[in-house]
Amino acid sequence: MSAFVPLSVPNLVGNEWKYVKECLDSGWVSSVGSYVTRFEAAMAQAAGTQHAVATASGTAALHTALMVLGVLRDEEVLMPSLTFIAPANAVRYLGAWPVFIDCDPVYWQMDPAKVQDFLHRGCERRSNGVFNRATGRRVAALLPVHVLGHPCDMTALVALGKEWGLPIIEDATESLGSRCGGKPTGSIGRLGCFSFNGNKIITTGGGGMITTDDAVLAERARYLTTQAKDDQVEFVHGAVGYNYRLTNLQAAVGCAQLEQLPAFLDAKRRIATAYDAALRPTGRWTLPVQAPWAETNWWLYTALLAPTAKLDRRAVLALLQAGGVQTRPFWQPMHLSPAHRDCQSWHCDVAEDLWQRGLSLPCSTSLDASTQARVIAALLALH
Ligand SMILES: *Cc1c(COP(=O)(O)O)cnc(C)c1O
Numbered sequence: 001m002s003a004f005v006p007l008s009v010p011n012l013v014g015n016e017w018k019y020v021k022e023c024l025d026s027g028w029v030s031s032v033g034s035y036v037t038r039f040e041a042a043m044a045q046a047a048g049t050q051h052a053v054a055t056a057s058g059t060a061a062l063h064t065a066l067m068v069l070g071v072l073r074d075e076e077v078l079m080p081s082l083t084f085i086a087p088a089n090a091v092r093y094l095g096a097w098p099v100f101i102d103c104d105p106v107y108w109q110m111d112p113a114k115v116q117d118f119l120h121r122g123c124e125r126r127s128n129g130v131f132n133r134a135t136g137r138r139v140a141a142l143l144p145v146h147v148l149g150h151p152c153d154m155t156a157l158v159a160l161g162k163e164w165g166l167p168i169i170e171d172a173t174e175s176l177g178s179r180c181g182g183k184p185t186g187s188i189g190r191l192g193c194f195s196f197n198g199n200k201i202i203t204t205g206g207g208g209m210i211t212t213d214d215a216v217l218a219e220r221a222r223y224l225t226t227q228a229k230d231d232q233v234e235f236v237h238g239a240v241g242y243n244y245r246l247t248n249l250q251a252a253v254g255c256a257q258l259e260q261l262p263a264f265l266d267a268k269r270r271i272a273t274a275y276d277a278a279l280r281p282t283g284r285w286t287l288p289v290q291a292p293w294a295e296t297n298w299w300l301y302t303a304l305l306a307p308t309a310k311l312d313r314r315a316v317l318a319l320l321q322a323g324g325v326q327t328r329p330f331w332q333p334m335h336l337s338p339a340h341r342d343c344q345s346w347h348c349d350v351a352e353d354l355w356q357r358g359l360s361l362p363c364s365t366s367l368d369a370s371t372q373a374r375v376i377a378a379l380l381a382l383h
C-alpha cells in the first residue's frame with residue numbers, strides 16, 4: 001500500500017535550521033532577541049500594517065486584541081458560528097459574550113446581510129451604543145473570521161461597522177497572504193490576528209501576531225503581553241498582564257517560514273486548481289470559489305458533498321481513511337458547541353448545512369502532483 005496522505009503538515013525546507021542554530025549558538029533563545037524583532041517587522045510588511053506584536057499563540061493574539069480594544073465583561077461580540085472555537089473562547093476569557101451569526105452559502109464567511117439583520121431587528125441604538133434587545137447587553141465589536149483563508153466581505157462589514165459604531169477585529173489566523181479588495185487581510189479592521197500553529201500556512205510550532213496601524217493599540221498590546229511591566233529594573237507592574245510572548249527560537253522559525261510564503265501560496269493555488277479541474281466535472285461536489293473581490297490563500301481546501309450524495313461525510317471520511325487519505329470535517333458550529341451553549345445565535349442554518357456536508361482534503365504545501373492524483377482517484381472511486 002502506498003504511503004498515508006496527511007491533511008496538512010508543516011513544510012520546513014528553508015532557513016529554519018540555520019536561524020534556529022544561530023539562536024542556540026548565541027544563547028538568545030527566549031522572549032527577547034533579534035528574530036522576534038525581525039519577525040514582527042516582516043509580518044507588519046506582509047500584513048501591510050504599521051505595527052505587529054508577536055504573541056505565544058493566535059488565541060493569545062485574539063484575547064489581547066479584544067482587551068486592547070476595550071471589550072468589557074458582559075458586552076457582546078458578533079462573530080461567525082462556523083469557525084474554529086478559539087475566537088469564541090477568547091471573547092469568553094473576558095467575561096464577554098459572543099453572538100453567533102450565520103455564514104453566506106457561497107463563500108462560507110460571516111454574512112454581512114445577517115449581521116445587518118441582527119443589528120436591525122435584534123438590537124436598538126441608545127446614546128451610549130448599540131444594545132441587544134434579547135440580552136440587554138451592549139454590542140462592543142465585530143469579529144469576522146476569514147474562514148479557510150478566504151476573506152470575508154470586508155467592504156460590507158466595514159460599512160456596517162461605521163453605520164453602527166462597531167470596531168472590527170479580524171481573525172486572520174487562517175488567511176495570511178489573502179487579500180480583500182487588494183488589501184491584505186489583517187490590515188482592514190482596527191486590529192488583525194494571525195496564528196502560526198502547526199497546520200497554518202506558515203508555522204512557528206506555535207505562535208501568533210497582532211497587526212494594526214494604531215500605535216497606541218500596538219503599544220498597549222505589547223505592554224499586556226509582557227506582564228505589563230512599568231519599570232524594567234524595579235519590577236513595578238501597572239496592570240494585570242500576561243506572559244503571552246513568542247520566543248526568539250519560534251520567531252527564528254517564523255522568519256524562515258515567511259521567506260517561503262510566496263512559494264507556499266503558489267503550492268496552495270496549484271492544489272486548489274487541480275482539485276477543481278478533477279472534481280467539478282463530476283457534479284458530485286460543491287467546490288469552493290473565490291469571490292471577485294478576494295484573493296484567497298487556499299489555506300485548507302474544503303469541498304461540500306452534494307445534498308443528494310448517497311454517502312454522508314462521516315462515511316466518506318472513513319472510506320478515505322481506510323485508503324490512506326486523511327480528510328477532516330468542518331468544525332462543529334459554535335451555536336451547537338457544548339462549550340458555548342449559553343450564547344445567543346442568529347439563524348445559523350447555512351452553517352449547519354455546511355458542517356454536515358463539508359470535508360477538507362489533503363493540501364500540504366509539499367503535496368506533489370502524483371500524490372494528489374492518488375487522492376483524486378480515491379475521491380472519484382467513491383461514486
Ligand atoms: C488556528 C486558529 C486560531 C488560533 O490559533 P492558535 O495559534 O492555535 O491559538 C484562531 N482562530 C482560528 C479561526 C483558527 O483557525
